[in-house]
Amino acid sequence: MKRLAVALIIALAALVGCSSSDEASQNSADDQAASSQEAASSQEAPFELDAAPVQTTEVGAVKSYRFDPEVIEVRIGEEVTWSNEDDFPHNVHFLTGSDETHDLPIGESASVSFDEAGEFYYECSLHPQQMRGKVIVTQ
Ligand SMILES: [Cu+2]
Structure with missing residues (x-):
């Protein structure tokens, strides 16, 4: 619940902070970068390496x-x-x-x-x- 409230405040701040459409599109690009980074960290092994550590x-x-x-x-x-x-x-x-x-x-x-x-x-x-x-x- 607390986490949701924090997310809401951040979303509101982002809305208020956007004075131009340029900034808005920049923010959504940042959001996409953040979500692709999350995907990268949870992703399975991208290849196999047989070498012993x-x-x-x-x-x-x-x-x-x-x-x-x-x-x-x-x-x-x-x-x-x-x-x-x-x-x-x-x-x-x-x-x-x-x-x-x-x-x-x-x-x-x-x-x-x-x-x-x-x-x-x-x-x-x-x-x-x-x-x-x-x-x-x-x-
Ligand atoms: Cu190289």
Whole structure:
């Protein structure tokens, strides 16, 4: 009940806050983005990876378009770092848990902390057929 009231207040605030039709369409675009993100987080595994999980927080985007190791296992609160050791730009684009994309320019790295348990699938959105990986986060 309390939650409904909060939702109503937010809806009213959104209505009052919209002074132009541009803003209104922007808000509905935001709503759509939010709901597709929810769908992403509840979605089933987008692909299968047979590799045995490796306990590490370091993943390379190595030459010949792949993440190595493909499947890693970390504990809640740990930070995983992806490093691009290839001669091409890559990224880490999450398919489950969130739809964040972390760019990996040549020679650079990106780090992500995992605050909840689960299996987080990702791909390089530039090379999604070859570059796929999974982070298994445990208690
Ligand atoms: Cu790539």
